[in-house]
Amino acid sequence: MRVDVLIVGAGPAGTTAALNLAPLCSVAVVERSAAPSPRIGESLPAAARRLFRDMGLLDSFLAEGHAPCYANRSVWGDARPRELDALRDADGHGWHLDRVRFEQWLRDVVSSRGAQIIVPATIERIERDGEGWRVDVVHGSDVMTIDAQLVIDAAGRAAPIARRLGAQTRVDDRLVCGWVYGRDEGNGGRGITFIEATEDGWWYTAPIPHGRRVLAFHTDADLPAARIARERDALLVNVPGELAELLRASGFVAEVTSGFTAAHTATLDPCAGPGFLAAGDAALAFDPLSSQGLFNALFIGLAAAEAADSHLRGDVESLSRYRDTIADIAAAYRQHLALFYAEEQRWPEAPFWKRRHALRTGDALRRDFLP
Numbered sequence: 001m002r003v004d005v006l007i008v009g010a011g012p013a014g015t016t017a018a019l020n021l022a023p024l025c026s027v028a029v030v031e032r033s034a035a036p037s038p039r040i041g042e043s044l045p046a047a048a049r050r051l052f053r054d055m056g057l058l059d060s061f062l063a064e065g066h067a068p069c070y071a072n073r074s075v076w077g078d079a080r081p082r083e084l085d086a087l088r089d090a091d092g093h094g095w096h097l098d099r100v101r102f103e104q105w106l107r108d109v110v111s112s113r114g115a116q117i118i119v120p121a122t123i124e125r126i127e128r129d130g131e132g133w134r135v136d137v138v139h140g141s142d143v144m145t146i147d148a149q150l151v152i153d154a155a156g157r158a159a160p161i162a163r164r165l166g167a168q169t170r171v172d173d174r175l176v177c178g179w180v181y182g183r184d185e186g187n188g189g190r191g192i193t194f195i196e197a198t199e200d201g202w203w204y205t206a207p208i209p210h211g212r213r214v215l216a217f218h219t220d221a222d223l224p225a226a227r228i229a230r231e232r233d234a235l236l237v238n239v240p241g242e243l244a245e246l247l248r249a250s251g252f253v254a255e256v257t258s259g260f261t262a263a264h265t266a267t268l269d270p271c272a273g274p275g276f277l278a279a280g281d282a283a284l285a286f287d288p289l290s291s292q293g294l295f296n297a298l299f300i301g302l303a304a305a306e307a308a309d310s311h312l313r314g315d316v317e318s319l320s321r322y323r324d325t326i327a328d329i330a331a332a333y334r335q336h337l338a339l340f341y342a343e344e345q346r347w348p349e350a351p352f353w354k355r356r357h358a359l360r361t362g363d364a365l366r367r368d369f370l371p
Contacts, residue, residue, distance in 0.1 A: 003028045003116075005308055006135060006148035008161050010036075010117060012294060013280025014154030015106035016301025017308070020055060022113035024309050028146060029110060029117045030137055036103035038257055040179045040216055042208050043069065043193060043291050046091035051298050057109065064105055067209045069094040070191040072291075075242045077197075077343045096193070097294075098209040118144075126151070126164060133275060150308050151276045154301070159268050159282035167273070172265040172334075173355065175287060178229030179216035180236065180258035181208075185251030189213075193291070196243045199347045200225035202289065203243050205252075213252055215239070218263055218288065220352055232258040263288050265337070271326045272307070272319040279304035283326050287337055296333075300326070334359070 003026040007014045010031035021027045044066075052058040070093050071085040086093045107117060118139055125136040132149045153161035159169055184190075184207050193206045201219030208214060217235055219225040228234045236254055239247060264285065271283040280297040283304075303325055310318035341356035348354065 001028065001144065002026070002147045004148065004312055005150045005152060006030065006133070006146055007152045007154055008123060009154035009156060009280070009282070010107055010110075010119070011103065011154060011156065011280060012106060012297040013282070013301035013304070014152070015103070015110050016055075016298050017152055017154060017279055017305045018110045018115045018117075019057075019106070019113050020302055020305035021308060022110065022115040025312060027115035028148075029115060030121045030123060030146075031117060031119045032122050034120045036100045036107070038181065038259070039099055040177055040214065040259065040261060040263075041288065041294050042097040042099045042214060043094065043206060044097055044294050045094045045291065046086060046089050048094070048295050048298060049091050051295075051302060055302065060109070061105075064101065065209065066098060066102065067096040067207055068191055069096050069193055069206070072193045072195070073189075074194070075196040075240075076202075077345070081242055083192075093191075096191075096206050096208050101209075123161060126161060128275070131275070149275070150311060152304055152308065153276065153278040153282045154280050154304075155282055157262055157264075157266055157281045157285045159278055162268055162271070162276060162278045162282060165273065165276055167268050167270055167278070170267045170269060172267075173287075174221040175218055175263040175265070176221045176226060176229055176260065177216050177218050177263040177288065178231075178235050178258070178260045179214055180232055180254050182213050182215065182252045182254040184211050184213040185253060186249055189246045189250050194243060194246055195289075196240050197344045197346070198240050199350045199352070200228075201352050203240060204288070205243060205246065207250070212255075213247075213250060215247070215252070215254070216288075220355070223351060225352075230260050265334070267326075267330050270323055272322050277304055277307060277319060277322055284330050284333070286333060289340055290333060290337055292333070296329070300329070 005027045007029045010029050018029050052061045073083045121137050121139040124138050135146045137144050196203045204216045217229050228238050265287050266285040268278050271278045279300050286293040307318045307322035338359035
């Protein structure tokens with residue numbers, strides 16, 4: 001197979017890049033999972049409305065019927081709950097997504113625009129072939145060879161392709177997340193994202209479509225509290241006060257579906273090089289506290305498509321500009337994240353918060369975080 005662009009990963013960043021490139025050039029997407037899997041990360045801010053409109057997808061997205069998010073409520077900085085609603089947001093309300101259905105919708109759009117999605121498949125070998133790439137892909141029991149001019153790594157925080165090509169990932173912290181889905185049998189907290197800080201990290205819950213809810217706890221992997229995140233039953237019995245009240249009001253009943261995942265900030269250096277670039281979490285992974293991870297994946301996927309199109313048209317500066325774009329996003333993100341964490345000062349000597357407060361001075365205490 002010969003294509004202009006080969007994209008590795010069919011998550012939000014990879015599919016966004018693919019659906020925008022498909023009308024302009026030949027595109028193939030390689031994805032290891034035959035269908036999207038349940039995963040944490042269902043909050044999408046109202047600003048995504050602009051992205052969907054620019055991509056010609058707003059009406060299609062709205063027709064999917066994801067649950068609206070009208071407000072954010074938090075116990076952060078002191079014990080009093082505070083609420084910020086969407087009434088003053090020019091873009092309107094955000095959404096709580098059915099993440100599996102959202103990702104399948106993106107895959108369907110990719111196919112409808114003419115790109116090929118190869119699933120389940122993995123990359124066995126990648127090497128330079130003149131100005132392009134020769135890639136061996138394991139697809140079922142077969143090995144197929146794809147020749148591509150440009151490769152986009154959109155395979156998540158691990159950035160497996162970019163790292164094979166010599167890029168390195170900078171990890172800022174050891175944040176992990178344990179989560180569980182459940183039924184939401186009451187009316188408490190519908191349309192509201194809720195966050196509560198505790199001594200060892202922070203908790204989160206949000207309703208999702210079809211009368212369900214997600215509950216999550218974030219801490220550092222090397223702290224004793226990580227056991228709570230790793231073990232579903234421990235997660236359920238350690239829910240803090242205000243959040244526990246909300247879950248009772250909503251009639252939350254935990255399901256079997258749960259998970260444990262990395263949630264750290266990470267940046268790839270370089271995020272673009274000769275004949276390749278990275279998109280989404282592979283390029284820049286956000287702390288979930290920012291509530292911008294999914295939006296960032298969509299935005300960077302679109303930026304990657306624009307850079308790839310310019311590169312294929314002979315613009316020798318396009319990948320350099322893309323690197324600058326990612327660097328600007330990373331700088332703004334880190335500044336805002338430091339301010340968010342600095343608002344919580346109740347446990348200044350607790351290891352989790354002491355590490356985050358160091359962000360205020362620009363010292364991430366990376367020696368504490370890294371092995």
